[in-house]
Amino acid sequence: MILDLAQRRAELTPDAPAVRFAGRWYAYAELNERATRLANLLAARGVGRGDRVSIVAQNHLAHLDLILATAKLGFVYAPLNTRLALPEQEAIGAYLRPSLVLHDEPNAERGAAAARGAGAASLALEGYEAALAASPAAPLPDPGVGPEDTQMVLLTGGTTGLPKGAMLPYRQGFYNAVNTVFSWGLRPDDCVVQATPAFHAAVNVFTLPLLHLGARVVLQPAFEAGEYLRLVEEHRATALFLVPTMFHMLAEHERFADADLSSVRWAISGGAACPEPVRAAFARRGVRFKQGYGLSEAGVNCFTITLDQAEARPWSVGKPMLHARAVVRREDGSECAPGEVGELTLAGPHVFQGYFERDDETALVLRDGWLWTGDLAVRDEEGFFGIVGRRKEMFVSGGENVFPSEVEAAIYDHPAVAECAVLGVPDERWGEVGLAAVRLHPGASLTEEELRGFLRGRLANYKVPKQIRLLDALPKSGAGKVLKTELRRAFERSEA
Incomplete structure (x- = not known):
């Protein structure tokens, strides 16, 4: 090596x-x-x-x-x-x-x-x-x-307190590059614009694998939608990687309809599921889309899926990469049956060494050679995996499990909605109920009751958020993810 x-x-x-x-x-x-x-x-x-x-x-x-x-x-x-x-x-x-x-x-x-x-x-x-x-x-x-020496310490998202440092050895970088190049079909003539923050694991998505391959990377100091589109055009970028918020900003930008995207072979979203309306906007521009999955502790790339498979299964992130293993497990460690929701566990040379000086927290996630990701997932009969949401984000309303990602997907179906986030909040009657924070498209009009009526035709009643907050903006992390902890704090302050 x-x-x-x-x-x-x-x-x-x-x-x-x-x-x-x-x-x-x-x-x-x-x-x-x-x-x-x-x-x-x-x-x-x-x-x-x-x-x-x-x-x-x-x-x-x-x-x-x-x-x-x-x-x-x-x-x-x-x-x-x-x-x-x-x-x-x-x-x-x-x-x-x-x-x-x-x-x-x-x-x-x-x-x-x-x-x-x-x-x-x-x-x-x-x-x-x-x-x-x-x-x-x-x-x-x-x-x-050597391969087991630590090369990087990457801070985890930090959305739940002081970030932890994920220790990544040299072997992790090597196998992530091998997995990505072979499983995603990267080529020496590929070019990407690195616009997601370099301080996150995002550099492992395309940038470092492409440098292994001898390809090209364009650094954008900070993401700005119009400039990103210009860089894609000028340098004939062949693949796009952004978080959903950034893809949404591209789709809303005035230059998006006329930007030359003919060089782009495909786009992949990370950090969270990309809303269907955003994927549809790129499809209308001829850009094929697939959903990625990864985390600082595992590489970051873990699954592979072809474009045809992604379009036939928009819920799926695919199958484990060449040198990766994935199992959906129950709390007792046993493997879930196909279609059963459980926690995603990963194993392979792309998994991290542990958290820097956080042995107790390392022991919680690294067990018997497997990384317990904290993400809820499901596997179908054909071996395709789908991410349901964070275990910590699932809430129970009247005895029924509610997965925020499912509710968010339904909210995004409304044409007035630009962004949304759903979380569970305490309720005296139901134990927990859904709270939806929603940002509308500029100039759009939508009331809370209109949105509830829209959702009642798409979701079971217990999944329809009991509280809806229409906001001018949603708080985000440096990686562009919505900070649900900040939304929860704002809710708690309003209820105090």
């Missing part, structure tokens, strides 16, 4: 364009030189094998420089969420204890807070290129890292 990806790609395709950032392409040989210079720069600052190096920045080339430099020095890449408040950054710094924190100008205060919590130095990216140029380009001695 070759762990120094930058060195090997520089040997294989030195002059091929690899990454576009800030208006220029960087070839694979340049990426390798940058990674080598960065390793020397970090070593001169006292960073060594096993030390963590953090970065709090938008999608900057430094993210990839750091990832590619890990194998040259043996340090651990530990990016930080740009959406966290200063006290949270300081707490994460104290938790991860990075030896150095890099930051861009918009995140200078966040970088300083993380460095303060860690008791570490910081480095502003405004001086980064000059520092790289002044650093030696000669390779360092081989640090001797």
Whole structure:
């Protein structure tokens, strides 16, 4: 297993364009030189094998420089969420204890807070290129890292409190790339626009697998729908990966109807199920769509499905990838029958090592070689898997299980609805009832009772939300996921 990806790609395709950032392409040989210079720069600052190096920045080339430099020095890449408040950054710094924190100008205060919590130095990216140029380009001695050494610590979503650091070894990155390239049919002539935040596992969806393959990646510093469409057109992007909120913003954008999407072979959504109206909007533009599934703790890509299969089974994420196993289980660990809802468990070389300094929490999710994901799933007779929702999000109303994702899908069928989120809230009579937070399309009109009437023809009565809140915006995480914890807090404040 070759762990120094930058060195090997520089040997294989030195002059091929690899990454576009800030208006220029960087070839694979340049990426390798940058990674080598960065390793020397970090070593001169006292960073060594096993030390963590953090970065709090938008999608900057430094993210990839750091990832590619890990194998040259043996340090651990530990990016930080740009959406966290200063006290949270300081707490994460104290938790991860990075030896150095890099930051861009918009995140200078966040970088300083993380460095303060860690008791570490910081480095502003405004001086980064000059520092790289002044650093030696000669390779360092081989640090001797192996497949089981930690390469990254990625923070989990943090939607339920202080994020945990998922430790990903080098073997995880290798097998995720192998799984993705072979199972999804990626090609050396593929090109993607990386617009989802680099501090999440999203870089493992397309960016790192494509760099293994020698293909092209365009970095968009921060997602903006119009600019994303322009980049897709200019660079003839062949695949799209975004979260549902971002796909929705594209479909609503004024340029979407006329954008040249002819180069796009397919699109895949992650983070949550993409609403059918959004998929339909892309289908009208000739873009075929499928639903992905993954989590920081497992790769991130876990399932594969062809476009024909995805269109025949829009509920499904497919079957396990080449080097992956998946079983839907009951609480006692026994395997569920086809059609029975249970918790999705995963096993294979793409599964993480555990949570950084969180042994108790690691023991809860890693059991007998299987990762218990916390996601409810179902498998049909033919072996296709579908994600039902988060176990923690399911609620019981009058003794009946209610899965928010099913209710959300029905709400999205209403043409006035732009975004929605459903959660269970306490109720004296029923134990729990549904609360739906809904954002309408600009200029649309819809009352709470009209929406309930619409849903009564599509859902059992106990699934129809008893409370509906029409909002101007829904709170979101740095990855673009709706923060249901924030919605719950707002509900609790309103009921106090």
